[in-house]
Amino acid sequence: MIDVGAVSAWPSPALPYLTRDKSEFPVSIEEGSWLPSIINISALFGNIPAPIIMNRIGRKYTLLVLGVLQLISWILVNLSHNYTILLAARLLAGVSIGGTFCMLPIYIGEISAKNIRGFFLSLDKIFMNGGAFVINTLGAFLPYETMNLIMIAVPIAAICMFPLMSETPYFYLMKDRDEEAINTLMILSAVKNPEMVMEDITRMKEAKQQFNPIRKKFSATVVHLSHQDMQQ
Known part of the structure; x- marks a missing residue:
């Protein structure tokens, strides 16, 4: 910046x-x-x-x-x-x-x-x-x-x-690399016990699950519109 x-x-x-x-x-x-x-x-x-x-x-x-x-x-x-x-x-x-x-x-x-x-x-x-x-x-x-x-x-x-x-824990969770996400969040939080970050990991997973349907619907809409344009 x-x-x-x-x-x-x-x-x-x-x-x-x-x-x-x-x-x-x-x-x-x-x-x-x-x-x-x-x-x-x-x-x-x-x-x-x-x-x-x-x-x-x-x-x-x-x-x-x-x-x-x-x-x-x-x-x-x-x-x-x-x-x-x-x-x-x-x-x-x-x-x-x-x-x-x-x-x-x-x-x-x-x-x-x-x-x-x-x-x-x-x-x-x-x-x-x-x-x-x-x-x-x-x-x-x-x-x-x-x-x-x-x-x-x-x-x-x-x-x-x-x-x-450090890479972000959320990105690791997006790629289904849960262990790396936990280890990274432990480093960022300066803790040694994985249980201390599991609440945040669960919250990130819930956010990921809520976002995935929206992303899939958006991608499907883009493909559909592109297909219509090609037909026109």
Whole structure:
């Protein structure tokens, strides 16, 4: 979320440099207007597939994919020597932002206990605002190239800490991997007795059973509509 905030606020310190005559590749005002707005368009391509991907490969590895996309985006920004590459970097950043907004609250909700869930869900907004503050501070005191280079450290740090992350118990239950779900929930709850987490496991199983009929009905409706379209 630090990176999301930084990417969203990046045009604020970057555009004054890019639109001046001394820029390595001067950007017109019209071209510059696309740099902050294009991420809102490409974010749709992160919003839509994120729920599908996270149910296929898991919440944990979906976050890894988003982190890699953020890293590639910053690398492109640092290597961009023309407007086209810079715009492509912003497009990729938008995909990552869209996926993060869709995915991260689900991940936080599934790994955190009820009594602290609201606190952690609030933290992601705080860190997003912190990222915007960081990028504007760097832009105020450092050259454009140095600012971009420093921001690469954010996704790199997230990827390096990836092995410390845990998959969510709910995802394991979705895949009928009950033992892994119990072990993971025991680690997250800091308990050693499986009986202490069985109440939560039962609740998750009930939620899964309630969700499955809805998902099957939705899938059947999509198939039926697709079949009708083909006939038409």
